[in-house]
Amino acid sequence: MAAPMADAATLRLRHRAEQAAARLPPLQVAAERVAATVVQGVHGRRRVGQGDAFWQYRNYEFGDAAAAVDWRQSARSQRLFVRQNEWEAAQSVWLWRDASPSMQWGSDAGLPTKLDRAELLLVALTALLARAGERVALLGGGHRPVAGRFAVERMTQQVGERRQQLTGLPVIEPLPRHARTVLFGDFLAPLDTVDPIVRRLAGAGLKGHIVQIVDPAEASLPFTGRVRFEGLEAEGNLLLARVETVREEYVERMRRHTAGLGDIARAAGWTHILHHTDQPPQSALLALFHTLTQRVGP
Numbered sequence: 001m002a003a004p005m006a007d008a009a010t011l012r013l014r015h016r017a018e019q020a021a022a023r024l025p026p027l028q029v030a031a032e033r034v035a036a037t038v039v040q041g042v043h044g045r046r047r048v049g050q051g052d053a054f055w056q057y058r059n060y061e062f063g064d065a066a067a068a069v070d071w072r073q074s075a076r077s078q079r080l081f082v083r084q085n086e087w088e089a090a091q092s093v094w095l096w097r098d099a100s101p102s103m104q105w106g107s108d109a110g111l112p113t114k115l116d117r118a119e120l121l122l123v124a125l126t127a128l129l130a131r132a133g134e135r136v137a138l139l140g141g142g143h144r145p146v147a148g149r150f151a152v153e154r155m156t157q158q159v160g161e162r163r164q165q166l167t168g169l170p171v172i173e174p175l176p177r178h179a180r181t182v183l184f185g186d187f188l189a190p191l192d193t194v195d196p197i198v199r200r201l202a203g204a205g206l207k208g209h210i211v212q213i214v215d216p217a218e219a220s221l222p223f224t225g226r227v228r229f230e231g232l233e234a235e236g237n238l239l240l241a242r243v244e245t246v247r248e249e250y251v252e253r254m255r256r257h258t259a260g261l262g263d264i265a266r267a268a269g270w271t272h273i274l275h276h277t278d279q280p281p282q283s284a285l286l287a288l289f290h291t292l293t294q295r296v297g298p
Contacts, residue, residue: 058082092176093129093292096139097122097159098185100168106277107217114213117277118184119159121211121284125182126155128289139181140171169197177205180292184211186218191260202268209291210265210272211284212258219254219276221247 060069060080070083097103103115112120126136130152135145138158146154168189175181181201187194187210201208217223223243258274265272271291275284 092135092137092145092179094137094139094145094175094179094181095122095126095155096170096181096183096185098168098183098187102168102188103186103213105215107215111215111277114186114215114277117275117281118211118213120281121213121275121288122182122184123152123156123159124281124285125288125292127152128285129292134292139175139183140173169193172197172200175201175204175206178207179205180207180209182209182211182288182292184213186214187212187261188218188257191257191264194261195264198264198268198270202270208265208268208270209288210261210270211288212261212272212274214258214274214276216276216278219251221250 058081060074060082068082070081073081073083097115097118099115103118104113106113106116129136130147130149133147135147136151136155137143137145138155141158143154143158145151168185168187170183198208198210221243225242225244262272264270273284273287275281
């Protein structure tokens with residue numbers, strides 16, 4: 001018997017998702033490659049809770065319920081032991097990437113733009129988290145977190161449709177307490193505008209991770225001679241007769257800005273990763289995925 005045909009709306013949705021995925025062909029490849037490397041580590045992530053899977057025994061502590069005591073294990077020694085099970089509820093992870101004009105720049109035709117790399121990392125991370133059973137959603141995307149293959153398809157579609165953004169900072173919206181958020185962007189905005197947003201998210205109980213994506217030319221200012229710099233976000237233009245005369249000062253200012261961003265993250269109990277677009281995406285994904293799925297709890 002032939003399978004029923006998908007309705008027109010489903011076909012249109014699938015077509016749009018495939019178009020978005022086709023625009024980012026390296027994304028799926030990178031996600032699967034990294035997933036194959038880290039998927040074994042997922043099994044090491046355990047948390048105490050109400051699941052059925054046994055995790056470990058621990059010594060009885062004052063206040064523990066008598067029902068929590070494993071009397072059979074305790075009978076084998078002179079101490080009381082409490083049986084702990086693994087917490088099996090998936091966490092919600094909300095992802096965001098800066099799609100402002102400054103992100104749509106790359107210093108060399110052989111390098112991805114910062115936006116291309118941000119979307120590659122974002123959707124690849126979605127694939128890894130979905131494969132680990134976590135629920136994922138795009139911050140500001142208007143949808144609740146979901147798990148499985150649909151999470152990857154929906155995320156790929158959404159980043160393809162939402163490539164216009166006026167500001168380089170995320171919009172604050174109510175999120176579940178104890179959820180996690182990962183923010184991808186260059187974060188070149190003044191630190192005094194980044195800090196209150198991070199503080200507000202952290203104050204709402206969110207654990208967060210900042211992935212700062214920078215073009216190598218932004219880090220080192222390798223240009224020489226007469227160079228005209230054009231602002232991408234209404235900053236105006238700047239003409240330098242000998243750009244190499246300001247290189248040392250520029251590099252130091254970038255270093256201080258990046259260090260300051262790291263300080264903001266640490267003060268909020270968050271993490272900060274610096275990633276250059278000439279580096280392989282797998283390195284950032286491995287570090288980020290390990291941070292998101294590391295074992296927590298006693």
